[in-house]
Amino acid sequence: MKWNRGDFPINGATDHMSIFQKKQGFFDKLKRGLAKTRDLLLTDVDDIILGKKEIDQELFDELEEALIAADVGPAFTSELIEKMTDSVKRKELDSPERLKEVLRSTMKTLLKKNEAPLVIPEKQIFTILVVGVNGTGKTTTIGKLANQFKEEGRTVAMVAADTFRAAAIEQLEIWSQRVGVPLIKQKQDSDPSAVVFDAITAAKSGKAEVLIIDTAGRLHTQVNLMEEMKKMKRIMGRELPGAPHEVLLVLDATTGQNAVNQAKMFTDAVGVTGIVLTKLDGTSKGGVILRIAQEYNIPIRYIGIGEGLDDLREFNSEEFVEALFEQGNH
Numbered sequence: 410m411k412w413n414r415g416d417f418p419i420n421g422a423t424d425h426m427s428i429f430q431k432k433q434g435f436f437d438k439l440k441r442g443l444a445k446t447r448d449l450l451l452t453d454v455d456d457i458i459l460g461k462k463e464i465d466q467e468l469f470d471e472l473e474e475a476l477i478a479a480d481v482g483p484a485f486t487s488e489l490i491e492k493m494t495d496s497v498k499r500k501e502l503d504s505p506e507r508l509k510e511v512l513r514s515t516m517k518t519l520l521k522k523n524e525a526p527l528v529i530p531e532k533q534i535f536t537i538l539v540v541g542v543n544g545t546g547k548t549t550t551i552g553k554l555a556n557q558f559k560e561e562g563r564t565v566a567m568v569a570a571d572t573f574r575a576a577a578i579e580q581l582e583i584w585s586q587r588v589g590v591p592l593i594k595q596k597q598d599s600d601p602s603a604v605v606f607d608a609i610t611a612a613k614s615g616k617a618e619v620l621i622i623d624t625a626g627r628l629h630t631q632v633n634l635m636e637e638m639k640k641m642k643r644i645m646g647r648e649l650p651g652a653p654h655e656v657l658l659v660l661d662a663t664t665g666q667n668a669v670n671q672a673k674m675f676t677d678a679v680g681v682t683g684i685v686l687t688k689l690d691g692t693s694k695g696g697v698i699l700r701i702a703q704e705y706n707i708p709i710r711y712i713g714i715g716e717g718l719d720d721l722r723e724f725n726s727e728e729f730v731e732a733l734f735e736q737g738n739h
């Protein structure tokens with residue numbers, strides 16, 4: 410079992426039992442969180458497979474239909490069916506039950522390609538521009554990340570570059586107090602690029618190593634929003650070569666197809682380098698992770714499975730697929 414950042418308790422304690430328990434706790438929670446996705450994705454597959462004695466075209470057609478209905482996307486579905494057909498031809502597959510193994514391993518292979526944890530180098534300023542539509546969980550993600558980085562001993566600052574809404578600044582303020590991390594902000598309606606400029610200046614003077622920058626996500630002024638974002642990126646790069654080091658897109662798994670559309674919009678406009686998929690708990694649309702992985706060659710850095718501070722984890726494809734397939738405990 411791989412240890413992730415966040416497995417390590419606060420204060421640098423190295424009690425192996427508690428690390429293991431935490432890891433197991435997260436796996437159980439992930440398993441419970443994915444219950445509805447499992448029901449939608451695997452119950453139909455089970456029914457189809459168990460109802461058949463042999464593998465035929467009808468079985469593939471039914472599987473295809475079930476997978477499309479589970480939001481995993483047409484590209485993943487056809488790749489899977491192709492793999493299954495090949496295995497049958499090569500006589501590696503002889504019974505319908507073994508098809509599920511192909512499903513599991515195809516999921517693992519695909520998701521593995523998109524597994525690349527965010528590595529934050531030591532002793533240099535690292536800037537993370539967090540983008541995404543309002544309500545996807547951006548603020549919460551920033552709070553959780555700030556907490557994790559702080560636990561690792563980094564000096565972190567949150568940056569309130571969504572200056573459009575006073576509420577956005579207030580929410581970050583609450584997280585900054587909760588986590589005990591400073592917030593760099595200006596008045597409502599000030600230029601977001603000016604806030605980011607201030608933040609980089611503060612970081613250069615040694616006040617913070619990791620800057621986590623909140624940005625506006627109002628869809629109705631899309632064009633202005635994207636222009637604003639591009640300006641922010643320009644100014645960051647001018648003030649600090651290489652910045653932003655990460656453009657992290659927060660997507661809400663419960664929105665299914667919309668999350669896929671948002672990935673396209675933000676990728677085209679601002680060049681996303683990492684994805685956070687939130688709210689995987691309690692949704693039946695978790696299959697969308699396969700669709701995003703298949704259609705975008707962008708690492709899925711983190712997944713969110715709840716509102717608590719510890720409910721954001723580095724994405725681990727093996728753990729995810731195992732939790733999805735494991736029965737019981739929900």
Ligand SMILES: Nc1nc2c(ncn2[C@@H]2O[C@H](COP(=O)(O)OP(=O)(O)OP(=O)(O)O)[C@@H](O)[C@H]2O)c(=O)[nH]1
Binds near residue numbers: 542546626690715
């Ligand atoms: N169940 C669940 N809820 C989450 C998760 N992440 C965030 N939330 C909740 O989603 C809601 C929206 O999160 P915010 O962080 O406020 O979202 P935002 O994108 O900043 O949205 P605005 O505040 O509207 O800009 C909050 O109630 C969060 O607690 C998650 O992984 N699981």
